[in-house]
Amino acid sequence: MTARFSFGADEHIFVEVSEDMSLEAFFTSLSMTNAVRDANIPGITEICPANASFQIKFNPDQIHPDDLMTELKRLEQTAQQAEPVLNTRIIEIPVLYQDPWTHETLMRFRERHQDPDSTDIEYAARINGYDTVADFIEAHSGAPWFVSMVGFVSGLPFLYQMVDRDRQIQVPKYLRPRTDTPKLTVGYGGCFSCIYSVRGAGGYQMFGITPMPIYDPEQKIGYLQDFMVFFRPGDIVKWKPIDRAEYDDCVAQVEAGTYQPRIREVVFSLDEFNSDIDATNARLMEALNAD
């Protein structure tokens, strides 16, 4: 993989590792951003890893753009030697699929959708070859997901499905973005799932909602007291389908301050994953479900 470098005017350098999404591209981007961070180059103000690319923001009064470009290209070689292994965590996220709130919203924006006569999840199930929505939910929640980017707004995670490429779900975005999306909607666009951290505009298809807040600017929620944003790139997520009663129970626990997400520390190796996806996922699930 040879990265493509481009200036974003006088304050940014944009680096595209690959046009296509893959975990290899993510790991290359991650190791390059780690190499940049470790290099402590004066003038760099932000380092933003993304799915298959990354971006550096810098102050050109402190480092000439051409000098920084040369330095970044040099670091590309260092990064290629990094081993694609992560000490990370796996998190169980409860999801109420086909919930009333995203349903109300998707009905309001039907004229912006490819298929105004079905719901988002019915459409996604059909174009991905699933006979029923239940089969589709089983596919969406069956294997774990890899957080390959955090961003858009306020800690929103982009999640990449950890299955063979021919089993990956793909869904187009809305024809025109909605002006409203409920907070904590579980969405889908391209090959990515996401969780909308706050209410607002959005173009991803809406499948359900999680009761678990992932952004808390007031930092009152127990597991968000250390930092207001829950996700970081490299996190692994397992969706857990829940029913309305479980959803209400989770919401009550969040409000009472007693909700604790199930989180376990794991090691993820890309080489292990590529050699046997099912065995790697089984090991991750075992770690998640261990007490």
Add this chain to the structure above:
Amino acid sequence: MPINVKSAGFATSIQDLGRPGYYHLGIPIGGAMDRFALRCANILVGNDEGAAGLECAFMGPELEFETDCVIAVTGAELPPKLDGEVQPTWTALPVKAGQVLTFDYLRAGARAYIAISGGIDVPEALGSRSTYAIGALGGIEGRPVQNGDALPIGKPATATAGRTIPDSLRRSIEAPAELRVVPGLYWHRITDTSGDRFFDETWKVAPEADRMGYRFAGGSPLDFVEREAPFGAGSDPSNITDACYPYGSIQVPSGAEPIILHRDAVSGGGYFMLGTVISADMDLIGQLPPNAEARFVRVNMQTALAARQQRADRLNAVRALFA
């Protein structure tokens, strides 16, 4: 002693110079859209340049002062009035406790900045008082200013009434406004003819123009270079595998209407970008009202850095006036 907001105006928010360092989590730098104007207002009233003031879009608020202080209004030409009497912009104005500040109608520009000696002293969130409404962060409870708010004011430093910034150091806004752009990022996605046309045509600021981004209309749709859609990008020719967006980057969803991301930018997404507005012209965008005409001017890095230096020189000239 606070300042009472009798009427908030249209989109008035507390802003400083922003919160760098969290863009990788989708929390943008935020802060005044017109940095030069906020710095000047603070210099006029004797504050640190990065003190929090009010950013007022298109119309001003009505404020009642409970304490003596010095204020200054810069940026857009939005004439302030004290107890009904019109006052100059870009000038330090003494205010007595009990006086009421209102505004005449907008003459030019889009956003006025009000600095108050001592600065607005709301708590910092992630190192800044700037209001990021989408993420409910900063300002007062994470939201724009509302009728009935009481703005807490910090301790003023020095008395500065009478300071004024001469016309020659204020930025004038020409029509059409010229926004200088370094082509790049995903520029290769559009045809050469399309790229040339983008720079030749005159555009207009569309109604969807706010702190997150400025949309432009009136130019021709772009033609894309044929390709096989990359895995994960989406099928539209304007889609990319979701990536980071630079501040000032110009995305064109479906090739139709360009959007320039500004201080409250979304940090990433799945639309190609054809280039980036240079840092020296970001302030100017914040002064374009809807329907304002604008042209995009193709420049290289050397021009971008020279323009950045000119902008710094002008700020230094303002600083030197009162040093």
